[in-house]
Amino acid sequence: MIYGVLIGVILILAGWVYRLHAANRRRSQQLGHIHSKLDRILADDSGTKLLLFTEDPELRLLLTDINRVLELNQRILAERAETEQSIRRMLSNISHDLKTPLTVVLGYLEAMELDPGMPEAERMELMRKVHRKANEVLEMIRQFFDLAKLEAGDQPVPLTRVQMNEVCRRNMLAFYEVLTGKGFEVNLSIPEEPIYAYANENALDRILDNLISNAIRYGGDGNVIGLTLRVEENQVCIDVWDRGKGIGEIHQSRVFERMYTLEDSRNKAYQGSGLGLTITKRLAQQMGGDVRLYSRPSEKTIFTVGLRPFRY
Known part of the structure; x- marks a missing residue:
């Protein structure tokens, strides 16, 4: 009788150990699948979600958290790409907006240099135009610096x-x-x-x-x-x-x-x-x-x- 009970207990424990081992092996396989899938998603930068059918509640929570991190990563990448595009566009526009008045200024100065006999009234008019264009450039540069200080938090605005x-x-x-x-x-x-x-x-x-x-x-x-x-x-x-x-x-x-x-x-x-x-x-x-x-x-x-x- 006692031997029968012991054998039954041993069989129950053996079955429990087997199920535990099978569950651990299945979880290891699922974790391996998650690792390889996540590695491909990050390598391809595809923005896809990590999908896995499982009844394991802890793995489900892990998958939910991983997908949230992936979404955050995609938002950060999108914002960085948008920022880089904005910076390239800004640099292009800065180049255009500074080059135009400076080119005009150089043209006026060259005209005065090449024509020593230019009437004084005409020369003064060109000087006024040079002064106006130079002020445009200074105002533009001032705005660049003001915006940089505002965005860096270096320009206090007491309320x-x-x-x-x-x-x-x-x-x-x-x-x-x-x-x-x-x-x-x-x-x-x-x-x-x-x-x-x-x-x-x-x-x-x-x-x-x-x-x-x-x-x-x-x-x-x-x-x-x-x-x-x-x-x-x-x-x-x-x-x-x-x-x-x-x-x-x-x-x-x-x-x-x-x-x-x-x-x-x-x-x-x-x-x-x-x-x-x-x-x-x-x-x-x-x-x-x-x-x-x-x-x-x-x-x-x-x-x-x-x-x-x-x-x-």
Whole structure:
């Protein structure tokens, strides 16, 4: 009787050991399959998921985590590729935008050097053009450095309570002569009641200068420019708008990229560095806000700056 019980126990233990060994062997095979499959995915950079049919709950968790890491890796690779493409495009545009005015400057200087008998009035006119072009190059370089400092976090933007009504009026008034000279109709909507935001006044001045300048440069066809100050839920919003040719849908998601310019901006009438809107967005983000765009070509284009309201 006792021998029978012992034999039964031994058989049960042997069966259990066999099943455990088989399970371990199956798991080893599955881990080997995971290793080889993962190795191929990484080597091919295919972006495919790791698939394995198994009832092992721990392996399922492992596969889920591995696929999450693969997705993260693909996002990082895509972002890196996009960044590299953006840098190449930026360098190409920088080269173009610096080369053009410098070539003009060299042409003017060469003309003066080759013509010693040039009338003084003509010489002075060329010198004024050289000075203007040199200032364009300096302004472009300044914007490159400003953007680099903003993105590196080396340009602090201290925040305080800012009375937005006066900031908006002052910045629009700064363009009074330009707007009247070009025959623009100006539409201001600024409440009498003071509106306060948590912001930096110098950064706001630069943001509004960029947006109003853009509206004048690109919205001239509509001959109307507007600025609206309003409170929207948990934001203080400034809308700078125009009724010009607008921005097509395919460009709207990219206008805030470094050095991204519309084709028209390569024409003299629309010349720009392609950095103004990027700097505008970075400054708004430094203040805890953002800039968004709405555009329906030839009807209305609105750049909206959203900032945190100042709460006592």
